[in-house]
Amino acid sequence: MAKNQTVKLDFTKREVTGTGACRKIRSKNLIPVVLYGPDYKNGLAGTVSVRAIAPVANSGHRETTLIELAISDGTTASALIRDVQRHPLTRQIRHIDLYQVLKGHKLKVEIPVRIANADTAKGVKEGGLLTHSTRLVLVEVQPSDIPEEIVVDAKDLEMGAEVFVKDLAVPEGVTVLTDPEILVLHISALRSSDDEEVEGEEESKEVEVVAKGKAAKEEE
Template sequence: MSEVKLAASVRSEFGKGAARSIRREAKVPAVLYGHGVDPIHLALPAHELGLALRTSNVLLSLDIDGTTELAIPKAVQRDAIKNFLVHVDLLLVKRGEKVTVEVPVQAEGDLAAGGNLLEHVLGTLSVEAEATHLPEAVTVSVEGLEAGASVLAKDITLPAGVTLATDADAVVLQVLAAQAEEPAAEGEATEGAEA
C-alpha cells in the first residue's frame, strides 16, 4: 500500500468555467467527503495526482491549509478522447478504519496443455480492509487448470487483515475449452479451386 502526499488547495468557485480554469493551471478539481462532514472542494496538482492514480487503491495524504487528511479515490473521471483527469471524488478515511474497495484480480501460472482459454468473469473483487493497508491486487494461481475448471471468490487467498465483501460463491475465473476450427465444406473448397 503506497501513501502519496499531495498539496491541496481549497477552491471556492464552481461550475464548468471554474473547472476549466483550474485545469488550465495544471490542477484537477476534486471533492473530499465522508465522516458526516460537509464536502470540501479542492484543486490538486494534475501531474502528481495522475502518477498516484496509477496505483490501485492509493492512499492520499492531503495537505489542506496546514491540516493533513487521508483519502482514497472513490470516482475518477477522465476525458474520453485525451484521457486527462477531469474530476476526482475522494473519500475521507481515518487510520484504523475499515473500508470496502475494489481490488484487481491477477492470474498467474500456465493452464493445462490444449490451448484452453482463461476467462476473467470478474476483473475485480470487492474486499474490506483497513484504510492504510489496502491491497493493490490479489493474485490467483491457475497453474494446470483444465477446461471447465473455475475459481470462486471464496477460493482466493487474501492478504492478512483483508476480508471478502464479494459473494463467496461468485465465479471469478473460468477455463474455457479451446474451439477446434471446422473444416471447410467441400463445395467451398471446389469453388476456391475453380476461381
C-alpha cells in the same frame, strides 16, 4: 500480494467554484477536486497538482491507492479516489472526487483480481480456454492494509479447473464480502471440428425424423 503504496499530495483549499473557475485552475496545471467524507459532509473544494495526481488517477489501482492529503489549512486527511471526470475527446482529467477514510476504521473497497501465468497454465497448453469471469471482489479492510490486487497463479491449473471467490488467497486482516461461490476463472476444453461434425450429423438426423413424421401424418 503487496499493499498499495501511500501517495502524499498537497491539497489547496479554494473558495471559488464553477465552470469558469475550474477552467482557470486547469490552465495552471492544477486539477479541481472535492473531498467528501465523515468530516467533510458538505464537501471541501480544493486543487491538487496534475503531475502529482495523474499517475494515481490513470493507474489500474486508482480506487485502492491511499492518498495522504496535506491541506493548506494545516490539517491532514486520508482519502481514496472515488470518481474521475475526463474530457470526452482528449480524455484529460477535468475533475476528481475524493472520499475521506478514517484511520482505525475499516472500509469497503473493490480489489482487482489478476491472473498470473494465464498463457502458460497446464490446461491452456493442453488446448483449453481460460475464462476470467470475475475481475473485482469487494472486501472490508483497514485503510492502511488495502492490497494492490489479489493474484491467482494459473500455472498449475489443468483442463476443467475452476477457481471460486472462496479459493482466493487474501492477506490477513482482509475480509472478502463477495459471494464465495462466484466463479473467478475456469479452463474449458475448446470444441473440436470432430465434435461440430457429430453435432451437425445429429441435427440432420433429427430434421430427417421430424420430416418423416410430418409426411406420415399427411398421408393419414
